Amino acid sequence: VNLLSARKIKDTRFPFPYAQLVSIFLLTFAFVTPWVLATLIQSKVWCGFFTFVPVFALLSLNYTAGQLEMPFGHDANDLPLDKFQSEMNNSLLMLMHDYSDHVASAASTCLRDFDAVREDLETVEVNRSISCSVERARASIFVNV
The missing domain is CATH 1.10.287 (Helix Hairpins)
Known part of the structure; x- marks a missing residue:
C-alpha cells in the first residue's frame, strides 16, 4: 500500500501551467511592490525593508514548494529511501526466520x-x-x- 502511495506521488506531476502562473505572479509582485510602496512611504530605507520582507517570504515559500514537489532523490530535503528499504528488508527477513510463525x-x-x-x-x-x-x-x- 505504501509503495503504491509513493508511486502516486512520484508519477503525479504538478501542473506546469499552474507553476508558470505562480512564477509570473511572483515576478510581477517583486517588480510592482517597490513602485507601490515608494508612493506610500517617504523613507527609502523603510520602503526597501517593506519590499524585501513580503517578496522574500513569497519567494521562500515558492522555493520550499519546489523542494516538496519531488520528495524522492538524494537532496538534503528528500525522504530517506535507503533507510525505508533497509527497514522493509529487515521486516521481510524476520518473516523468513524459523521462529516467526510460532504462536504464543x-x-x-x-x-x-x-x-x-x-x-x-x-x-x-x-x-x-x-x-x-x-x-x-x-x-x-x-x-x-
Whole structure:
C-alpha cells in the first residue's frame, strides 16, 4: 500500500501551467511592490525593508514548494529511501526466520474457565472501586484543611 502511495506521488506531476502562473505572479509582485510602496512611504530605507520582507517570504515559500514537489532523490530535503528499504528488508527477513510463525501459548496456571475469569475480573473491579473511594476520602480531607 505504501509503495503504491509513493508511486502516486512520484508519477503525479504538478501542473506546469499552474507553476508558470505562480512564477509570473511572483515576478510581477517583486517588480510592482517597490513602485507601490515608494508612493506610500517617504523613507527609502523603510520602503526597501517593506519590499524585501513580503517578496522574500513569497519567494521562500515558492522555493520550499519546489523542494516538496519531488520528495524522492538524494537532496538534503528528500525522504530517506535507503533507510525505508533497509527497514522493509529487515521486516521481510524476520518473516523468513524459523521462529516467526510460532504462536504464543498460555501458561499452565492461567484461568481457562469463563466463570472463573469473570469472578476474577469482578474481584479486581471491587478492589479498584474500594481504592478509588479511599483516595477520594483522602482528597476530601486535604481539601478541607
